[in-house]
Amino acid sequence: xxxxxxxxxxxxxxxxxxxxxxxxxxxxxxxxxxxxxxxxxxxxxxxxxxxxxxxxxxxxxxxxxxxxxxxxxxxxxxxxxxxxxxxxxxxxxxxxxxxxxxxxxxxxxxxxxxxxxxxxxxxxxxxxxxxxxxxxxxxxxxxxxxxxxxxxxxxxxxxxxxxxxxxxxxxxxxxx
Amino acid sequence: xxxxxxxxxxxxxxxxxxxxxxxxxxxxxxxxxxxxxxxxxxxxxxxxxxxxxxxxxxxxxxxxxxxxxxxxxxxxxxxxxxxxxxxxxxxxxxxxxxxxxxxxxxxxxxxxxxxxxxxxxxxxxxxxxxxxxxxxxxxxxxxxxxxxxxxxxxxxxxxxxxxxxxxxxxxxxxxxxxxxxxxxxxxxxxxxxxxxxxxxx
Numbered sequence: 483x484x485x486x487x488x489x490x491x492x493x494x495x496x497x498x499x500x501x502x503x504x505x506x507x508x509x510x511x512x513x514x515x516x517x518x519x520x521x522x523x524x525x526x527x528x529x530x531x532x533x534x535x536x537x538x539x540x541x542x543x544x545x546x547x548x549x550x551x552x553x554x555x556x557x558x559x560x561x562x563x564x565x566x567x568x569x570x571x572x573x574x575x576x577x578x579x580x581x582x583x584x585x586x587x588x589x590x591x592x593x594x595x596x597x598x599x600x601x602x603x604x605x606x607x608x609x610x611x612x613x614x615x616x617x618x619x620x621x622x623x624x625x626x627x628x629x630x631x632x633x634x635x636x637x638x639x640x641x642x643x644x645x646x647x648x649x650x651x652x653x654x655x656x657x658x
Numbered sequence: 659x660x661x662x663x664x665x666x667x668x669x670x671x672x673x674x675x676x677x678x679x680x681x682x683x684x685x686x687x688x689x690x691x692x693x694x695x696x697x698x699x700x701x702x703x704x705x706x707x708x709x710x711x712x713x714x715x716x717x718x719x720x721x722x723x724x725x726x727x728x729x730x731x732x733x734x735x736x737x738x739x740x741x742x743x744x745x746x747x748x749x750x751x752x753x754x755x756x757x758x759x760x761x762x763x764x765x766x767x768x769x770x771x772x773x774x775x776x777x778x779x780x781x782x783x784x785x786x787x788x789x790x791x792x793x794x795x796x797x798x799x800x801x802x803x804x805x806x807x808x809x810x811x812x813x814x815x816x817x818x819x820x821x822x823x824x825x826x827x828x829x830x831x832x833x834x835x836x837x838x839x840x841x842x843x844x845x846x847x848x849x850x851x852x853x854x855x856x857x858x859x
Contacts, residue, residue, distance in 0.1 A: 496837045497830065500808075502815065531841050532809070538787045539810035543701025543710060550693050553715050557689070560719055 487514045491521040495528040671730045678725055685722055692736065693718070695811065696743050702806040703747045705795055713750060717743040733820055740811075740821045744803060751799055793843045797836055804832035805840065 491514050497503050498511045514521040670691075677684030696717065700710035721728075721742055728738055794802055800822070807818045819829040 492838075493834065496834045527841055528837065531837060531844060534786060534790060534844070535805065535809035535840070538790045539702065539806065540698070540812070541787065542791070542806075542810060543698050543707070545694055545697045545701075549711065550697065553693070553711060553718075554686070554689055556715055557718055557722070561685075561722055 487518050488520045488524065490514065491518075491524050495524060496532070498525075499529055499532045667730070667734055670735045674725060674728060674730070674735060677722075688722075688735070689718060692739055695736075696739060699740060699806065699811060700743055700747055702794070702810050703744070703799075703802060704750060705791060709750055713743060713746045716746055734817075737817055737820045740807070740813075740817075741823070744821055747803075748799065789844065790840075793840050796843055797839055801832055801836035801839060804829060805836040808833045 491511055494503060494507060494511055498508060503511065515525045516522075670688075673684050673687050677688060693714065697710055697714050700713045700717075701707065704710055704713070717739065721739055728735060733741075794805065797805065803822055804818060807813045807821060808815075813821070815826050815829050815833070818833070819826040822829060822832075824832075
């Protein structure tokens with residue numbers, strides 16, 4: 483029973499100290515504190531912490547007026563363009579995320595458009611190396627005459643006057 | 659700039675309306691009413707002056723640009739501003755969690771605290787604000803938020819739940835848990851602290 487009282491007090495003590503409990507619970511806690519030494523000690527401990535927090539926390543980081551004035555100046559300078567109708571920033575299309583997204587998409591499109599056009603024209607204007615003319619080897623006179631010759635042959639047009647062709651003649655066979 | 663407590667809700671709504679109609683004085687008045695308490699909130703959560711300043715500026719900038727979105731029927735302006743600031747504070751300590759590394763933990767040694775009888779230790783023990791600041795730093799962010807909003811800003815559980823974006827019961831249990839954790843961490847020093855304070859007064 484004592485353990486139950488102690489636990490009950492422990493759970494509700496913070497609210498008891500700040501006056502946030504219903505009358506019934508409040509009266510019950512008060513009775514436990516009177517009856518049980520453990521509950522009383524818990525009450526003293528938690529009251530001590532509450533007092534410390536209430537005394538010290540509101541004074542935490544109390545700013546001086548100079549600091550707040552400086553922040554106000556910065557705020558004014560940041561808010562000024564929008565309120566005085568100066569140069570519109572991204573807020574020109576509205577301060578909603580939708581408006582900002584639209585602004586970014588438009589900006590990206592504007593930036594990428596010249597690149598896209600430039601890429602297309604550059605692809606069409608590239609100087610390709612001249613294509614070699616195809617020669618129909620089978621229709622040249624050399625290939626026609628070589629068909630009946632034996633051994634190493636060359637085209638008649640370029641070498642016929644310089645190197646005699648080895649024909650399937652008795653002289654040729656003698657030379658071999 | 660003084661820490662003027664905000665007036666009634668109707669009065670604040672009127673100032674908001676004036677600001678929305680283009681009255682620059684309205685903005686200044688809102689800033690004057692809430693800047694100090696909002697700064698204290700940010701500082702208590704972040705324990706860093708520069709960060710607190712940055713968050714204060716960001717929060718007001720966002721709030722003033724989105725003032726048309728504020729619905730006085732849903733929440734008070736104070737709660738709305740606090741929600742904005744707390745959300746930004748959360749982003750900041752989430753970002754800093756990855757940057758702040760305790761090297762002593764890496765190498766498996768602990769930095770020794772000054773001995774109890776050293777003069778530095780005596781100074782630390784007497785300085786209540788510093789002790790609580792240390793204890794608060796040891797709390798998890800959610801518990802710290804609950805404690806700071808409750809004891810530092812004097813908010814009701816309902817307001818805390820609105821600012822923290824959780825059910826009221828959760829806010830209550832966070833305050834209770836935070837209270838218990840603080841008691842555990844402050845107990846060795848806290849009792850001495852209380853005795854010192856009692857001696858002085």
